[in-house]
Amino acid sequence: MHLFQKIINLGVLPETGSANRHFIRTTNMINLLLICAVAIPLTIAITILTDDGVKSYGRCILLLLFSIISLFLNASRRYTLSKITTSVTPAFSLIIFPIFISNFIHAGMFLWIPYAFMVLGIIPFLIFSLEKEKIFLFPIVGLYITFILVFDEFLIKHFDSLPDLDFIKKYYVYYLLAKTVITAFLYSSFTFFKYILQKSQIDLLRLSTELDKQNQSLSILNATLEKKVAERTEKLTLQNDRIKNLAYTNAHEIRAYIARIIGLMSLSKHDIPQHEKEFCDTKIEENISDLEKITQKLSRELIEER
Numbered sequence: 001m002h003l004f005q006k007i008i009n010l011g012v013l014p015e016t017g018s019a020n021r022h023f024i025r026t027t028n029m030i031n032l033l034l035i036c037a038v039a040i041p042l043t044i045a046i047t048i049l050t051d052d053g054v055k056s057y058g059r060c061i062l063l064l065l066f067s068i069i070s071l072f073l074n075a076s077r078r079y080t081l082s083k084i085t086t087s088v089t090p091a092f093s094l095i096i097f098p099i100f101i102s103n104f105i106h107a108g109m110f111l112w113i114p115y116a117f118m119v120l121g122i123i124p125f126l127i128f129s130l131e132k133e134k135i136f137l138f139p140i141v142g143l144y145i146t147f148i149l150v151f152d153e154f155l156i157k158h159f160d161s162l163p164d165l166d167f168i169k170k171y172y173v174y175y176l177l178a179k180t181v182i183t184a185f186l187y188s189s190f191t192f193f194k195y196i197l198q199k200s201q202i203d204l205l206r207l208s209t210e211l212d213k214q215n216q217s218l219s220i221l222n223a224t225l226e227k228k229v230a231e232r233t234e235k236l237t238l239q240n241d242r243i244k245n246l247a248y249t250n251a252h253e254i255r256a257y258i259a260r261i262i263g264l265m266s267l268s269k270h271d272i273p274q275h276e277k278e279f280c281d282t283k284i285e286e287n288i289s290d291l292e293k294i295t296q297k298l299s300r301e302l303i304e305e306r
Contacts (some may be wrong), residue, residue: 007032011074011082020079020129027086027127028074030065034090039064058101063093063269080136087124087140091117091147105159110168114179117147118186125190130198141187148183149176257291 008028012021041062066089073082095116099105123146128137168175261284268280 004032007071010071011077011079013077023083023127023129024074024079025259027079027083030086030127031070034063034067035047038090038094039067059093059098062097063089066093080133082138083124083127083133084140086127088143090120090123091144095120099155105155105157107168109155111249114148115182117144117151121148121187122190125187125194130191130194131202145183145187148179188239202268253294254291257287257294261287261291 008025010028016024039060042063043057046057046060066085070085070089073079073085090288093120095113096265099109121141124137124140124144128134128140130137264284264287268277268284272280
């Protein structure tokens with residue numbers, strides 16, 4: 001299981017976009033299915049049921065070889081070449097090559113071959129991007145449409161010995177009309193759904209881009225807010241320190257001057273000699289002057305704080 005997961009993720013890189021990652025994994029998955037669900041079981045069936053050697057094994061070897069090459073191309077980051085190989089390999093390996101290597105056709109082939117081409121023609125829709133790789137998608141789909149409509153005519157002209165085709169000739173108009181209508185409906189439906197899916201992916205990518213831009217804006221805003229909060233916190237810390245200093249000044253220096261002034265005024269009210277009263281008045285004036293200086297200093301600091 002781990003090996004299958006590694007094979008499916010061949011060529012997927014961390015920087016690969018989600019849409020490209022999906023197409024790369026789908027290409028790897030189709031090649032893995034061609035190997036495990038077609039080439040290997042077909043080889044076992046041929047070994048058990050037939051004994052005609054290389055002719056029967058040729059289709060299996062060819063399919064296995066080109067599927068491995070496609071996986072290698074994806075691992076080597078040659079994504080477009082890998083998709084082209086994956087798109088055309090099943091048709092050539094399972095239908096065209098066996099017919100020409102065996103040089104034999106039977107009437108039933110004219111009934112199932114066009115519809116086999118129809119089914120295989122769905123592969124390009126699964127692995128190519130309609131937006132960036134339509135230059136490869138539509139030519140390959142056009143090749144399958146050509147196979148569907150004219151391959152039986154080519155077989156008739158190429159092979160000299162033909163089976164009885166009267167039942168096809170009798171209803172050829174209906175046979176051709178059925179192929180044309182089914183092909184047109186099938187591939188136009190896949191083109192339409194491919195377009196809708198592509199449009200949805202583009203819308204999702206646009207929304208994702210817008211969300212990324214908004215996240216970047218929010219990140220820048222958060223960084224700015226964090227810076228402002230840090231600056232504000234630092235400013236508040238400085239303000240708190242100044243308030244503490246002011247509180248200390250108020251608690252010690254101002255209260256000390258006020259206490260001295262009150263003490264001197266209380267002393268001067270008592271019956272003391274005149275020269276002592278004059279001394280007290282002088283000291284009161286000095287303390288008031290010093291107190292005024294301190295209050296002016298505090299006022300300046302408060303103004304600076306604002």
